[in-house]
Amino acid sequence: MEMAYEDVNRHETQFEMKAMSLSGTHPGFEPRILAFTCNWCAYAAADLAGTARAQYPANLRIIRVMCSGMVHPSLVTEAFEYGADGVLLMGCHLGECHYQDGNEKAQMRSLVIEEVLSLMGLEPERFRLVWCSSAEAERFAAIVRETDEALRSIGPSRFRKNT
């Protein structure tokens, strides 16, 4: 599990951040949100949200991972270093992990992420670990809307170079 993120996700993160900075033509602050969604629940929920035409902000970028438990904290800190304003880590509800206990690992790791982000001087609201089952399209949309609003009220991240 440790090796997979090295090549795939690091480049994806850079790509998504760049794509967002190019499309960020709006005047004023548009938060950039990056979501790591697990293949089995949260990504399926995002898929369903699209099919069901649930409305949520367009400044979300999604990176699909096989399990929320495989997201190394360094992926989250790197996303912030590349200019994300908020990062969502989304997995299956506890007890429903496709790999039995991956989301419990994600929960343990999220404590580490929160601590490192605070050492980096980032507000705790910028990172959220949420559970979202594949049927909860509206919950997915609501989580993104909430995060977007929260980020708009706290403003750009201190690592963000351009606004």
Place this chain on the structure above:
Amino acid sequence: MSLKLCSEALSGCSGCEMSLLNTGGGSLSLFDKFEILHMPILMDHKYLGCNGGDGGIHIPKAGVGLISGGIRNEQHLKIAEEMRRQCDIIIAFGTCAAYGGIPAMMNLFEDKDLFRRYYRTAEATDSSLNPTQVIPPFLERTFALDEMIAVDFFIPGCPPHPDSITAALESIVQGKSLELPLLSVCDSCPAKREGKGSVNKIRRFVRNARYQPDRPVSEMRCLLEQGYLCMGPVTLAGCAGMNGGPPRCIDVRVPCRGCHGPVRKGGNQLMDILNALASNGIDTKNLPDRLSSLRFSGAHGRLNWRFAKA
């Protein structure tokens, strides 16, 4: 033809230079190939314009510049910049130059707290005001070398093992680039690993590890598996030198302190060790003094008094 060498010691302790002298027989053949032009820690060389000169810093042109120590004040910064201008290759020599090292733990404190402690509240010091002369103005924190100037090679270690120094200088003589193997201390550690087992809490190192003093390290159980916080998994290998011995701290049955800095350049030792523990189901919230896992790599903004209170 001999290569010209300049060396500077900035915010460090000169332990790296001790290790350089400690290269033993290797150093004799090595120093045949180098002509040392400038090394204030070993030989006298007036270069700071202190004798009524123009106030500038004068370092001779050289092929190799060896800089130990981080950058803490404006004088360090000016010397580092002059070294960069005058030397073709700059080597960050030791952990302080590469990652901030022990002096970067000061990044957890504001300058005013530092000066108060140093000049007024330290037990062995007569209280006095902050000096207004001699001490150059401080920068906002301790910086690693590569935050301020371009660095070509890194030789981490506190201090670097004489073998690593010899190997690095040899490879420069031969015009090769210097590749550090991306291995962790664990990769070079012979201690016995029996599986993660039942450890769910980290113990403080107030009681000795379990081992047979007369038996080699390879018969001792991994210290992390014994429940001690060993920084081996997140620390670059190399402290044992090139003869294949056990890592130096493990050799004396003490958990690794992390002195070679992160395995991957740009890694964060605090994040990596907490993550390693958390992934194995160990409650990291109970870990006292967790910030000290950055004791050797607190530059690069890792430790910051604004965000973390010591």
